[in-house]
Amino acid sequence: QKEVEQNSGPLSVPEGAIASLNCTYSDRGSQSFFWYRQYSGKSPELIMFIYSNGDKEDGRFTAQLNKASQYVSLLIRDSQPSDSATYLCAVRNENEKLTFGTGTRLTIIP
Amino acid sequence: DGGITQSPKYLFRKEGQNVTLSCEQNLNHDAMYWYRQDPGQGLRLIYYSQIVNDFQKGDIAEGYSVSREKKESFPLTVTSAQKNPTAFYLCASKGELGQPQHFGDGTRLSIL
Numbered sequence: 001q002k003e004v005e006q007n008s009g010p011l012s013v014p015e016g017a018i019a020s021l022n023c024t025y026s027d028r029g030s031q032s033f034f035w036y037r038q039y040s041g042k043s044p045e046l047i048m049f050i051y052s053n054g055d056k057e058d059g060r061f062t063a064q065l066n067k068a069s070q071y072v073s074l075l076i077r078d079s080q081p082s083d084s085a086t087y088l089c090a091v092r093n094e095n096e097k098l099t100f101g102t103g104t105r106l107t108i109i110p
Numbered sequence: 111d112g113g114i115t116q117s118p119k120y121l122f123r124k125e126g127q128n129v130t131l132s133c134e135q136n137l138n139h140d141a142m143y144w145y146r147q148d149p150g151q152g153l154r155l156i157y158y159s160q161i162v163n164d165f166q167k168g169d170i171a172e173g174y175s176v177s178r179e180k181k182e183s184f185p186l187t188v189t190s191a192q193k194n195p196t197a198f199y200l201c202a203s204k205g206e207l208g209q210p211q212h213f214g215d216g217t218r219l220s221i222l
Contacts, residue, residue, distance in 0.1 A: 034210055043200055043213040100152035
């Protein structure tokens with residue numbers, strides 16, 4: 001079992017709709033959770049991070065964390081073509097080690 | 111402007127050659143990291159350093175070496191022992207405990 005799992009996609013969402021990206025992790029000792037956006041050929045850019053169970057909202061982005069289910073998600077409301085990218089989920093354990101999933105490729109259809 | 115600078119943007123290695131990738135940050139961050147990304151893959155940790163003059167191996171350290179003589183700088187050498195060096199190399203740094211990592215723009219290494 002991979003430590004951090006994401007559906008590789010591609011995930012296609014119409015412009016203006018909600019995009020939902022999911023991530024599961026295997027280490028119950030994981031402390032913090034990050035979502036990075038990576039455009040093709042570019043480096044990852046931090047979008048959101050969440051430490052506590054529940055929801056955290058920042059503009060059009062909402063991160064959701066459920067530690068009991070070992071599940072973290074990212075919702076993008078009012079999806080725009082500029083949101084088309086690969087989204088990387090990363091999980092950090094108590095030793096500060098960050099483990100990345102392989103990413104979900106999101107395409108917003110105009 | 112504060113940030114992480116990686117150079118060069120593109121690098122080509124000949125067989126049997128060592129090459130060094132530069133990473134400099136002016137964010138006053140203690141921790142620095144090197145990752146490798148292959149097409150369609152997530153990031154894999156090569157080496158990391160929590161403080162000056164100290165560094166630890168990550169998950170795929172074989173064929174790589176690093177140094178951390180200054181807080182601002184964490185160069186990565188890809189040695190001839192690394193048989194499959196073609197990849198996108200990313201340097202990251204992090205401030206206080208619990209803070210997220212931020213990335214430089216990356217160096218793309220290819221074999222001639």
